[in-house]
Amino acid sequence: xxxxxxxxxxxxxxxxxxxxxxxxxxxxxxxxxxxxxxxxHYTALTPGDFERGLTRVLEDFAPYEPSGLLAADxxxxxxxxxxxxxxxxxxxDNLTHAAPILDRLGVRALFFVCTGLLGRRSDQPRQDHLTYxxxxxxxxxxxxxxxxxxxxxxxxxxxxxxxxxxTLGSLADVEARYGPGPARLFAYPYGGVPDAPDLLPGxxxxxxxxxxxxxxxxxxxxxxxxxxxxEGSAHVWDALVDHWQGQWTGRKDR
Numbered sequence: 227x228x229x230x231x232x233x234x235x236x237x238x239x240x241x242x243x244x245x246x247x248x249x250x251x252x253x254x255x256x257x258x259x260x261x262x263x264x265x266x267h268y269t270a271l272t273p274g275d276f277e278r279g280l281t282r283v284l285e286d287f288a289p290y291e292p293s294g295l296l297a298a299d300x301x302x303x304x305x306x307x308x309x310x311x312x313x314x315x316x317x318x319d320n321l322t323h324a325a326p327i328l329d330r331l332g333v334r335a336l337f338f339v340c341t342g343l344l345g346r347r348s349d350q351p352r353q354d355h356l357t358y359x360x361x362x363x364x365x366x367x368x369x370x371x372x373x374x375x376x377x378x379x380x381x382x383x384x385x386x387x388x389x390x391x392x393t394l395g396s397l398a399d400v401e402a403r404y405g406p407g408p409a410r411l412f413a414y415p416y417g418g419v420p421d422a423p424d425l426l427p428g429x430x431x432x433x434x435x436x437x438x439x440x441x442x443x444x445x446x447x448x449x450x451x452x453x454x455x456x457e458g459s460a461h462v463w464d465a466l467v468d469h470w471q472g473q474w475t476g477r478k479d480r
Contacts, residue, residue, distance in 0.1 A: 229339055232245040232246075232469055233245055233465035233466055233469055234458050235462055235464050237458075237459075238268065238456060238459075241436070241437065242436055243436065244269065244419045244436060244452070244453045244454050244455070244456055244466060245453075245466060245469055246436070246440050246453065246473070247440060247451075247453055247469070247470035247473045247474065248440055248451065248453075248470070248473065248474060249440050249441050249442045249443075249451075249473075250473065250474060250476040251304075251442075251474065251476075252303065252442055252443055252474075253290045253301065253304060253308050253309065254283075254307070254308070254309045254310070254452070254453070254470050254474060255277070255309070255310045255433065255450060255451070255452040256283070256309060256310070256311050256312065256452065256454055256455065257312045257313070257413075257433075257435065257452040257453075257454055258270070258271065258276070258311070258312070258313050258314070258324070258454065258455060259313065259314050259315055259317065259320055260317055260319055260320075260351060260352075261276045261320065261323040261324035261327070262317075262319040262323055262351050263323075263331075264351065264352050265319070265352065266388065266457065267352075267457065268456060268457055269314075269454045269457070270456070270457055271455065271457055273323045273324075273327060275457075275460060276323075276324065276327055277327045277330075277361065279332070279455040279460065279463055280311070280327070280328075280331055280333065280455075280459070281331065282402045282463055282464065283309055283455070283467055284309070284331060284333075285467070285473070286307060286468070286470075286471040287307045287308055287394070287466050287467075287470075287474075288304070288306055288307065288308045288309070289308070289309065289311075289331075289332060289334065290304060290308040290309055290310040290334045291334055292310065292334050292335065292336045292368075292369065292370040293334075293368075293370070295310075295370070295410075295411060295431055296370075296407040296408075296410065300444075301431060301443060307474045307475065309323065310334055310336065311328070311335040311336070312335060312337070312338060312413065312452060313335060313336070313337045313338065313409060314338050314374055314413055314415075314432065315338070315339070315340055315343075315355075315374060315378065316337065316339030316343065316344060316355050316356045316357060316361070316374070316397055317336070317342055317351065317352075317354060317356065318351070318354045318355060318356050318360070319351055319354070320337060320356065320364075321356060321360050321363065321364060325364060325367070325369075326353065328369075328413075329367070329458050331418035334367075334368045334370075335369050335370075335371050336369070336370045336372055336411065337356075337361070337369060337370070337371050337372065338363055338372045338373065338374035338411070338412070338433070339355075339356065339361060339371060339372070339373070339374055339400075340355070340374050340375055340376060340377060340378045340396070340415075341375075341376050341395070341396045341399035341400065342375075342376030342377045342395075342396075342399075343355045343376075343377060343378065344356055344357055344358055344361065345357045345358065346416045355454055358403060362403075365404060369449055370404075370408050371400060371408055371462060372400065372408055372411030372412060372413065373393075373396035373397045373399070373400045373405070373409065373411065373413075374396065374412070374413050374415060375392040375393060375395075375396045375415055376391075376392050376395050376396045376399070377392065378415045379415060379416050379429075380394055380415065380416055380418050381393065381414055381415060381419070381420040381422075382414075382416075382418030382419060382420045382421070383418065384420070386422060389420050389422055389425065390429050393412065393425055393426070394425075396412075397409045397412060397426075397427075397430075403423075404434055410427060410429055410430045410431060411430070411431055411432075411433075412426060412430055412431070412432040412433070412461075413432065413433040413434075414432065414433070414434055414435075416435070417434045417435030417436065417437040417438065418437070419432075419434055419437075419438065419448070419449050425448075426448055428463035430447070430448065431443070431447055431448075431450060432447070432448040432449065433450045433451065433452055434449050434450060434451060434452065435452055436451070436452070436453055436454070438450065438451040438452070439451060440473070451474075453470070
């Protein structure tokens with residue numbers, strides 16, 4: 227059996243196309259920034275679209291429990307198509323809009339937060355961040371909190387000392403609040419992976435974006451590919467999910 231030809235989303239640059247999902251047998255990882263009725267961003271969905279989109283994904287992919295990332299012998303590898311849901315930056319709407327939907331659908335997510343921005347509030351949702359206490363509420367509900375630097379710089383364009391300060395500092399902040407397990411989880415702002423050997427602990431899992439290739443996590447544990455449900459393109463979501471499912475099972479394109 228063959229998978230459909232990779233769907234192409236018009237209006238999105240080639241380097242941001244979402245059709246490539248995960249390496250065969252490894253969790254599909256989706257990333258979002260906002261779930262909010264008024265935010266327009268390529269990885270932001272309205273609450274209604276988020277629920278519809280995630281419901282469609284869950285027809286073909288079982289929820290991947292974030293705790294499986296912290297297994298003593300390495301991240302748990304699922305025996306069926308599974309999806310890990312992640313959020314970047316630590317915006318307050320992740321709690322107010324996304325979390326109730328995740329709860330209804332039985333999904334636990336991984337929230338990568340910028341630890342130096344936590345507690346900053348604004349009337350503008352793109353500048354309105356969670357507090358540590360709100361992150362605690364997410365953690366108490368079974369979600370995981372991971373690190374996303376302190377202030378969200380372009381790590382692949384920054385000097386080495388800033389890269390280490392932002393990366394290791396945010397990991398230390400997470401460890402101080404949530405322990406050494408979650409402090410092994412990191413996501414690169416903008417998907418930019420810096421050329422910095424030994425930047426992360428050896429047992430860390432670091433997540434990129436669609437800029438990272440879809441390779442087995444054992445081969446590239448510090449540059450794991452993620453993809454997304456593109457905003458404003460719900461008409462291609464069925465094709466995307468079917469294509470991702472085909473990639474997971476190892477089906478070939480026509």
